[in-house]
Amino acid sequence: MTLSIRLKHRFPDFALDVDLVAPAGLTCLFGRSGSGKTTVINAVAGLIRPDEAQITLGGQPLHDLPAHQRRVGYIFQDARLFPHMTVAQNLGYGARVRRRPMQGFDRIVGLLGIEGLLPRRPATLSGGERQRVAIGRALLSDPQLLLMDEPLAALDEARKAEILPHIEALRDQSGLPILYVSHSLSEVARLATTIAVLESGRLAAIGPAVDLLSDPFSAKILGGRDAGAILTARIEAQEPDGLTRLSTTAGPIWLPHVTAAVGAAVRIRIMAQDVILSLDRPLGLSALNVLPATVLALREGEGPGTLVQLDLAGQRLLARITRRSSSALGLAPGRQVFAIVKSVAVAQGDVVEGTISPQG
Amino acid sequence: MIDWLSPEEWQAVALSLRVSLWATALSLPLGVLAAVALARWSFPGKTLLNGLVHLPLILPPVVTGYLLLLTFGRMGPVGGFLYDWFGITLAFRWTGAALAAAVMAFPLMVRAIRLSVEAVDPRLEQAAATLGASRPVVFATVTLPLILPGIIAGAVLAFAKAMGEFGATITFVSNIPGETQTIPSAIYAFLQVPGGDASAFRLVVISVVLAMGALILSEALSRRAARRVAGT
Known part of the structure; x- marks a missing residue:
């Protein structure tokens, strides 16, 4: 209705x-x-x-x-x-x-x-x-x-x-x-x-x-300031070291323990300021979540920041980076990058069971 | 108790109780209506209504009594109508005493109820409407229970005021033993005759006891109602 x-x-x-x-x-x-x-x-x-x-x-x-x-x-x-x-x-x-x-x-x-x-x-x-x-x-x-x-x-x-x-x-x-x-x-x-x-x-x-x-x-x-996109993911496993493995369209991600049953769908809000971009798949990095992505759009803010919209195999992610980094990396729509999200940056309250569309 | 009072004194006490009960009971619905109208509604002539309701509080009682006589006397516009069409006479009857007492007590009653209406959160009434209650149902199920302490306080105050009314009563309905001689009129009459002091004093004691009793009763009732409303 x-x-x-x-x-x-x-x-x-x-x-x-x-x-x-x-x-x-x-x-x-x-x-x-x-x-x-x-x-x-x-x-x-x-x-x-x-x-x-x-x-x-x-x-x-x-x-x-x-x-x-x-x-x-x-x-x-x-x-x-x-x-x-x-x-x-x-x-x-x-x-x-x-x-x-x-x-x-x-x-x-x-x-x-x-x-x-x-x-x-x-x-x-x-x-x-x-x-x-x-x-x-x-x-x-x-x-x-x-x-x-x-x-x-x-x-x-x-x-x-x-x-x-x-x-x-x-x-x-x-x-x-x-x-x-x-x-x-x-x-x-x-x-x-x-x-x-x-x-x-x-x-x-x-x-x-x-x-x-x-x-x-x-x-x-x-x-x-609070910009952040929503990612849907499915709980894959609760791992012994206290992390939860989830699968997204773009690959696996790990978050601090999420209280939900294996197989459950969750929606995760990832703040734009918690996302780092890299041109190459980084090695020797403490961050666990590295997802291949494509730049869809860029929007320059009034300050030194730029918001980058990314495509993660069909899902959207937002990253806030400085304009200086954006031009150093040569970011433009269509550019292949890696989005890096620190596991512990995702707040507990930003991971919830449920999906986004009413159809499920 | 009947031995203790002379028949004449007893008559005054019984009459006072009857007059005050009728005055309170009949003016209560009107008092609630006036209080709600003054607290909540906006309409042309609101200031005028407010003034009319409060007039008896500030006019000399004898003036109110005289105005009642002019209006409700057999020759008055309202009194004449009531007599011609319904055969009702108010002047110099106990019913007139009840009317005078009601008019004099009305401002006190309305003030007490109005305060309690103003204390009701209109947002509760909105919530009731969204749950499916029409306006009369909202009034009956939310507003009325919440203003009950105020209604009780107003009624008791009006009753006590009616028991003590003297000036308007004696001007409008005179001082006829057995018909319009209430306690205050009786006290006044006893004080006019030699040797009436003892009778007057007994009536004074009864007055005080009745007034105190009414006050204590109203306190207890409204405290109970308030506890129910506050929900503790």
Whole structure:
């Protein structure tokens, strides 16, 4: 099911004019605060009435329905659990007000690991627990679309790590389109199927996450410093010295222990600044991962840096090197090089189970 | 207790309780509505409504009573209508005493409820809407339970104020034993006759006890409701 959004709204100090189509999977609305992300998501939920709106889900118009008839599961940054109800009552709220039997209560509660919290009140829960209950409450309201407005922003790193796998599971298993607002590139890289970049009320770029993240020309609007492409790989073996061997289209790579079963597909975010380029296959080098690649494109930055887009037998990688090295190596599209990635440079949080496209 | 009070005193106590209970019960829905309207809605004439609600708080009670008499008296525009069409008379009846008490207590009730409405996070109501609740359902399942402590506090405050109302009551419905003579009017009447001090004093004691009782009850109830709302 695709979600199509066309909005125009004038605020006293800025104008929103957005036209985007979110395909199946998780679409990230990415942009700095004030770019209009939350306005878009609230308009989809029906919480605000824009001047002009045309919102359809799988061809069905949503824009003339009041919020309570749109069947969106909205997960807010602050969980917004009802303080006067127990966790169980919060979870059952959607079914109660719609007078429908609840579907899949045990399964969802088990999935989120909140069985033990059912009789408790929201005030006694930790931030991570509250957010898990909020996710469960949204899912149990029988939604046809999930909206998430920075659901992790109020949580510390440990709590984020607690929630992220649940969101990944929703993306891969629920079959519901998800609209996800974020200003954190690492979150976007980890979760997004599609990325839509908003800049002061307008759509600056939209495309599949793999393409956009490895495109040196979108790197700037995404926030140049954190540029990094996503590689998909399969777990080959857990080796005795603590490394995990993975296979990519361009050959094997080794990473510090990745917790996933052999055979599992993972997506790895490799920061452009962690990639070194060499014209010859290097010998006597401590770095383990040396992958043959072809230069696809170069983009010179405003500073001394250059972003190089590489083709790794069909996958894309980004490398950030200095302009001086680029001209010393004579880099140009079509040039054969070796990309070198230091194993330990890949952060644990940047390797996750799952694939990029919803089809798998 | 009945032996302890003279029939006349007992009558005043019973009447006061009846007047105050009716005044509180009938004005409560209106008080909730006014509080929600003032706290949440924007509409033309909001300032005027705010002024009208609070007027009895700042006007001399005798002026409020006189205005009630002009409006709700048999000859008044509203009073005449009520009498002609429904045969209802308010002036110089206990029902009129209830009206006077309700009007005088209304600002206090609305203020207490309004504060609690303003404390409700509208984002919770938005969350309820996204979960499928229409506006009346949101009000019944989220807003109302959250403002319950405020409603209780407002009701008890209004009840206590109604028990003590004197100026507007005596101007609007006079001081008729058995019909409109509430505790304060009775105390006033006893103080006007020689040897009435003892009766007046017994009524004063009852007044104090009832007021304290109401206050303690409201504290306990609203603390319990607040605990439920805060979720601890």
